Amino acid sequence: MRSLIFGLALALGLLIIALPAAGQQDAFDLHAAMAAAQPGDTIRVPAGVYPGPLVITQAVTLIGEGWPVIAGTGKGDVITVEAADVTLRGFVIRNSGISLDRENAGLTGLAPRLTIEESRFEDVLFGIYLKQAHDSVIRGNTILSKDLDIARRGDGIRLWYSSNVLVESNLVSGSRDVIMWFSSDCTVRDNIVENGRYGLHFMYSDNQVIEHNILRDNSVGIYLMYSRDLLLRQNLLTGNNGPSGYGVGVKDVDNLHATGNRMVGNRVGIYIDNSPRDPAATLLAERNLVAYNQIGLEIQPLTKRNTYTHNVFLENGEQVALTTGGQLSGNHWSREGQGNFWSDYAGFDADGNQIGDIPYKSQSLYESLMATYPELRLFQLSPASDALDMAAKAFPLFQPKPRMADEHPLMAPPTLPEVPGLTPPPTLANLLLALVLLALALFILAFGTGNVMRKT
Amino acid sequence: MSLQIILIIAQKELRDALRNRWFLLYTIAFVALSLAFSYLALAGAGIVGFAGFGRTAASLINLVLLIIPLMALTVGAQSLAGEQEKSTLSYLLAQPVSRVEIFLGKYLGLALSLLASLTLGFGISGVVIALGGAGAVDPLAYVLLVGLAFLLSLTMLSVGLLVSAFTRKASVAVGIGLFLWLLFVFFGDLGMMGTAMALRVPIANLFLLSLSNPLQVFKMMAILDIQSTLDILGPAGLYAMRKYGDGLYSLLLGVLLLWILLPGLLAYARLAAKNDF
Numbered sequence: 001m002r003s004l005i006f007g008l009a010l011a012l013g014l015l016i017i018a019l020p021a022a023g024q025q026d027a028f029d030l031h032a033a034m035a036a037a038q039p040g041d042t043i044r045v046p047a048g049v050y051p052g053p054l055v056i057t058q059a060v061t062l063i064g065e066g067w068p069v070i071a072g073t074g075k076g077d078v079i080t081v082e083a084a085d086v087t088l089r090g091f092v093i094r095n096s097g098i099s100l101d102r103e104n105a106g107l108t109g110l111a112p113r114l115t116i117e118e119s120r121f122e123d124v125l126f127g128i129y130l131k132q133a134h135d136s137v138i139r140g141n142t143i144l145s146k147d148l149d150i151a152r153r154g155d156g157i158r159l160w161y162s163s164n165v166l167v168e169s170n171l172v173s174g175s176r177d178v179i180m181w182f183s184s185d186c187t188v189r190d191n192i193v194e195n196g197r198y199g200l201h202f203m204y205s206d207n208q209v210i211e212h213n214i215l216r217d218n219s220v221g222i223y224l225m226y227s228r229d230l231l232l233r234q235n236l237l238t239g240n241n242g243p244s245g246y247g248v249g250v251k252d253v254d255n256l257h258a259t260g261n262r263m264v265g266n267r268v269g270i271y272i273d274n275s276p277r278d279p280a281a282t283l284l285a286e287r288n289l290v291a292y293n294q295i296g297l298e299i300q301p302l303t304k305r306n307t308y309t310h311n312v313f314l315e316n317g318e319q320v321a322l323t324t325g326g327q328l329s330g331n332h333w334s335r336e337g338q339g340n341f342w343s344d345y346a347g348f349d350a351d352g353n354q355i356g357d358i359p360y361k362s363q364s365l366y367e368s369l370m371a372t373y374p375e376l377r378l379f380q381l382s383p384a385s386d387a388l389d390m391a392a393k394a395f396p397l398f399q400p401k402p403r404m405a406d407e408h409p410l411m412a413p414p415t416l417p418e419v420p421g422l423t424p425p426p427t428l429a430n431l432l433l434a435l436v437l438l439a440l441a442l443f444i445l446a447f448g449t450g451n452v453m454r455k456t
Numbered sequence: 457m458s459l460q461i462i463l464i465i466a467q468k469e470l471r472d473a474l475r476n477r478w479f480l481l482y483t484i485a486f487v488a489l490s491l492a493f494s495y496l497a498l499a500g501a502g503i504v505g506f507a508g509f510g511r512t513a514a515s516l517i518n519l520v521l522l523i524i525p526l527m528a529l530t531v532g533a534q535s536l537a538g539e540q541e542k543s544t545l546s547y548l549l550a551q552p553v554s555r556v557e558i559f560l561g562k563y564l565g566l567a568l569s570l571l572a573s574l575t576l577g578f579g580i581s582g583v584v585i586a587l588g589g590a591g592a593v594d595p596l597a598y599v600l601l602v603g604l605a606f607l608l609s610l611t612m613l614s615v616g617l618l619v620s621a622f623t624r625k626a627s628v629a630v631g632i633g634l635f636l637w638l639l640f641v642f643f644g645d646l647g648m649m650g651t652a653m654a655l656r657v658p659i660a661n662l663f664l665l666s667l668s669n670p671l672q673v674f675k676m677m678a679i680l681d682i683q684s685t686l687d688i689l690g691p692a693g694l695y696a697m698r699k700y701g702d703g704l705y706s707l708l709l710g711v712l713l714l715w716i717l718l719p720g721l722l723a724y725a726r727l728a729a730k731n732d733f
Contacts, residue, residue, distance in 0.1 A: 375659050376653070377689050378663065381521075382641075384646050427591060430585065431583060448474050
């Protein structure tokens with residue numbers, strides 16, 4: 001009896017596997033259609049599983065209908081595009097190789113003007129890898145990496161010498177980086193990158209517009225390196241933690257303009273390392289929200305020519321930290337008499353012009369000590385560390401020199417542009433649990449004042 | 457040993473605590489300050505849309521570290537010594553109850569009174585935080601924080617009772633309790649900081665050293681509870697995470713339990729052996 005049931009189940013299973021393959025694979029031969037195509041043709045690919053690898057050598061438009069799957073063999077690339085002006089839309093691309101040094105990818109683009117849209121990449125080492133594929137468009141794709149240790153994963157999207165590329169509305173989850181190498185004039189907008197190493201990573205890539213992206217739970221949200229003329233606008237960076245976690249990391253970047261971004265709940269909100277490096281270049285950060293990070297803004301002490309205005313520094317564990325201690329100089333903490341809003345500003349505004357009358361100074365004995373002796377971070381949040389700061393205020397002899405001073409701190413936070421993507425906590429559950437706590441308190445009080453025990 | 461007798465003594469102890477002006481003062485201070493902190497945490501809620509629970513919790517942890525040891529140490533220190541001074545202890549011992557029952561009853565009663573203050577403070581501020589939209593993303597983290605604070609209060613209660621068992625006058629016991637509070641809250645950590653700076657203690661040793669202070673242990677557990685990582689504690693925190701991994705929480709819990717059990721057992725041993733009333 002048991003073997004009969006087993007046999008039936010096996011037969012059913014085989015049928016389920018065989019049916020779609022038999023029904024659809026016969027009906028449409030992708031490789032034959034590709035071979036017969038002329039440049040400029042549009043090929044509609046019905047649902048089904050098509051074996052990879054697929055090499056596209058003609059300027060064709062491939063449109064998947066009902067999520068056809070291009071399945072790799074677990075070795076090498078799944079799709080290679082060798083012709084210019086190719087468009088792919090609506091495919092599921094899965095199972096590339098896992099060789100990091102051969103850079104196995106779901107899709108490797110080797111020619112200009114490639115458009116890859118509305119596709120799903122699953123179980124691929126690199127997702128989309130463009131090499132000298134200028135003027136391409138990567139839009140609306142979902143890219144899921146292989147379940148490997150982070151050091152062995154590939155990049156969700158990698159641009160290599162590919163200028164003027166639009167990377168828009170993609171979701172990249174669990175890959176290494178989304179990285180632009182030597183790729184200038186790109187626009188990266190409306191993407192979500194999560195659970196990776198560097199959410200967005202720019203190397204030697206000038207003149208970028210990076211806007212409305214959501215970078216969450218990566219090691220670093222956006223890492224900008226060795227690039228010039230970057231516009232960073234209204235991105236959300238949250239939950240980027242770990243030993244070297246930054247919301248935005250800026251290393252050797254000239255002329256960065258960061259505006260309207262929100263760095264909420266990262267280890268370090270913004271990290272500035274030797275930027276700008278060109279003596280003629282600057283860095284401008286305005287109307288950013290830097291809130292609830294362990295460190296709001298961490299700067300290397302030799303940084304110069306930075307301007308911070310109309311930013312909100314809200315309840316960061318440390319508002320401004322210097323990497324190895326010391327003082328900052330040659331930076332502007334206000335512009336045209338308008339500084340930043342600091343949630344720990346303890347000044348006043350007697351003349352009512354919405355600007356604090358005494359400067360905001362970042363000055364804390366304990367924080368200065370932590371910069372020199374990082375092991376003292378162990379004592380964070382303990383009353384002893386507060387006592388140190390209080391003692392330093394009482395005896396100015398011990399007070400370190402201020403690391404920076406905002407001469408014109410704002411009394412109220414400025415209005416900031418909207419950045420969607422933060423989920424509020426569950427109010428009802430929190431309220432209920434608080435009420436449970438109160439009930440417990442009342443119960444104990446009732447026990448303490450009642451005569452319950454005496455009656456028995 | 458009878459549970460009923462323990463409960464009766466616990467109830468009496470609880471009633472005494474509610475009449476104790478110091479206890480009421482501390483409770484009011486704790487509730488008022490936690491309310492103030494959670495209200496302050498809401499100030500930013502309008503800008504982000506909601507407040508970061510991490511920062512609210514950080515100030516609550518700070519508050520717990522400051523007030524709960526003070527409360528538990530003084531209540532514990534007053535307990536046995538105070539009763540001995542008023543001669544009510546010898547009256548109690550003359551009743552047909554064993555010393556274990558007396559000790560456990562007292563411990564339970566005092567623990568319940570501390571739990572009442574904690575739940576009152578955290579309950580009221582929890583309502584404010586929740587209504588202000590600044591609650592925890594995982595609400596259970598908040599309850600766990602209360603549980604941890606309760607464990608911390610038990611360690612300090614045990615230490616307080618130990619002091620109480622070895623002194624004859626309540627005023628002396630409370631004095632020693634206050635001194636211990638200063639030691640646990642300020643001087644211990646300041647001393648460790650100074651040592652770390654002067655001798656450049658390796659972080660492995662510094663971490664082990666910090667385990668000697670139950671307040672630090674509570675703080676680390678609370679941070680693990682809220683952030684599930686000790687990143688915020690810098691190199692020493694990262695070292696602890698790397699070295700002990702998933703066992704870190706159990707290690708810290710073990711240390712706290714030792715701090716509850718050892719002074720508690722010593723205090724009981726002293727009470728059991730005591731003949732000079």
